[in-house]
Amino acid sequence: MMISSWRRRRAARRAGKEQQGNENGEMELMIPRDFRCPISLDLMKDPVTLSTGITYDRENIEKWIESGNFTCPLTNQVLRSLEPIPNHMIRKKIQDWCVENRSFGIERIPTPRVPVSSMEVSDILSKINVACKKEDGNGCRDLVVKIKSLAKESERNKRCVVSNGTGSVLAEAFEAFSKASFDENVAVLEEILSALTIMFPLETEANGFLSSVSSLHCLIWFLSSGDLSRRRNAVLALRGLVVSSSDGIRKANELSEMEGAIEALFKLIKDPICPTATKASLTVIYHMLNSSSSPNDTKLVTKLVNLGTVSLLLETLVDSERGMCEKALAVLDQICNSQEGREIACNNALSMPVLVKKILRVSNLATEFSVSILLKLCKNEKMEDGGIVLVEALQVGAFQKLLLILQLGCVDNTKEKVSELLKLLNLHRNKVECVDPVDNFRDLKRPF
Numbered sequence: 001m002m003i004s005s006w007r008r009r010r011a012a013r014r015a016g017k018e019q020q021g022n023e024n025g026e027m028e029l030m031i032p033r034d035f036r037c038p039i040s041l042d043l044m045k046d047p048v049t050l051s052t053g054i055t056y057d058r059e060n061i062e063k064w065i066e067s068g069n070f071t072c073p074l075t076n077q078v079l080r081s082l083e084p085i086p087n088h089m090i091r092k093k094i095q096d097w098c099v100e101n102r103s104f105g106i107e108r109i110p111t112p113r114v115p116v117s118s119m120e121v122s123d124i125l126s127k128i129n130v131a132c133k134k135e136d137g138n139g140c141r142d143l144v145v146k147i148k149s150l151a152k153e154s155e156r157n158k159r160c161v162v163s164n165g166t167g168s169v170l171a172e173a174f175e176a177f178s179k180a181s182f183d184e185n186v187a188v189l190e191e192i193l194s195a196l197t198i199m200f201p202l203e204t205e206a207n208g209f210l211s212s213v214s215s216l217h218c219l220i221w222f223l224s225s226g227d228l229s230r231r232r233n234a235v236l237a238l239r240g241l242v243v244s245s246s247d248g249i250r251k252a253n254e255l256s257e258m259e260g261a262i263e264a265l266f267k268l269i270k271d272p273i274c275p276t277a278t279k280a281s282l283t284v285i286y287h288m289l290n291s292s293s294s295p296n297d298t299k300l301v302t303k304l305v306n307l308g309t310v311s312l313l314l315e316t317l318v319d320s321e322r323g324m325c326e327k328a329l330a331v332l333d334q335i336c337n338s339q340e341g342r343e344i345a346c347n348n349a350l351s352m353p354v355l356v357k358k359i360l361r362v363s364n365l366a367t368e369f370s371v372s373i374l375l376k377l378c379k380n381e382k383m384e385d386g387g388i389v390l391v392e393a394l395q396v397g398a399f400q401k402l403l404l405i406l407q408l409g410c411v412d413n414t415k416e417k418v419s420e421l422l423k424l425l426n427l428h429r430n431k432v433e434c435v436d437p438v439d440n441f442r443d444l445k446r447p448f
Helices: 003-025 058-066 088-100 117-134 137-153 154-164 168-178 186-199 204-210 213-224 228-243 248-254 261-270 277-291 297-305 309-318 322-335 339-346 351-358 364-379 388-395 398-408 412-426
Strands: 047-049 055-057
Touching: 047 058, 047 088, 055 058, 088 297, 117 137, 117 154, 117 168, 137 154, 137 168, 137 186, 154 186, 168 204, 168 213, 186 213, 186 228, 204 213, 204 228, 213 228, 228 248, 228 261, 228 277, 248 261, 248 277, 261 277, 261 297, 261 309, 277 297, 277 322, 297 309, 297 322, 297 339, 297 388, 309 339, 309 351, 322 339, 322 364, 322 412, 339 364, 339 398, 351 364, 351 388, 351 398, 364 388, 364 398, 364 412, 388 398, 388 412, 398 412
Parallel strands: none
Antiparallel strands: 047 055
């Protein structure tokens, strides 16, 4: 009763204010009902009409459909088509109304660009298929440029382009033109690869075309060439193949057996063109090492060691952000599975200081990789060396850091490695008179 009375008093006060405003010559601007979106009740900026004949603002109705609703919000009728049609008549009326009421601060809505439709995308893709069959590189390149520009216009366009199978068509075209001479088709191949990078991750069918022998050879050729954007796009494509595809292990194995692949990837780390390309290169190398289960695994590690990868990774770790650090540690951990990799790491002056410093300072993943590498280096030290590696680890504060990991908590696998490391280090603590930790632990926050 009290609430109803309060509402009546508030309504009476509001009516009084409106009447007073009208007496003073002021007038409240009302948006015509036909100009409001039935969903948001706001002025429509891009009116579109559904198959039921009801007009909505494009942004609102697309969100409604993308949420899995296939009925008209107002009539609840099932939609015969999920693609709304632009209502130019209502849009022009809204624009005229905005101009007439600009004295009230109303700005004229701009004429929206009509988004691409599934029919338009399908038409372009069919023309690309025809151009491939005719081996018309220039014609195909022009069509790829067109579909790429459409995808870049808006997120809505990109979703439409991707959902209509563009990735598979472009990957098939890439394979078709890569079977011929790279030099003759370099322009169209480069354009297709550039367009594909917008659409990652690709579908299984597209990955199949892109991982064919001719496609992989072309990607490695691009990776080794001097053009920076070409090299970047190639390594991103390779990362997509080994990470996102269902048979990434097989693809990583095939890649590791291809001549020039590991050298080209190493060059991207040694002479970086951008952080994205460097991290992608590290990711591909990690998957190549992680997936190898044949004698080629030893050859791959030998190649990396001979190229100077261990020293390069340690130098990269000195001052790198989280993502780069985690990926560099992951690759180093794989290399240290081999005897020659461990020997090179043990003989590098940066190994112990850098690895100990990364513990509890970057991320949980970086800590796990650092502990794993430390254990491999310390556990496999030769008896005749007299525990030089262990003593060096103690000198840079490894014992304190490892105790701190146990105190803060970690996953079981890492805890086992930490306990084993502590036992090894404890045997040589008497050789170190004064321990000078790498870091100050006073302000250390719990990372786990």
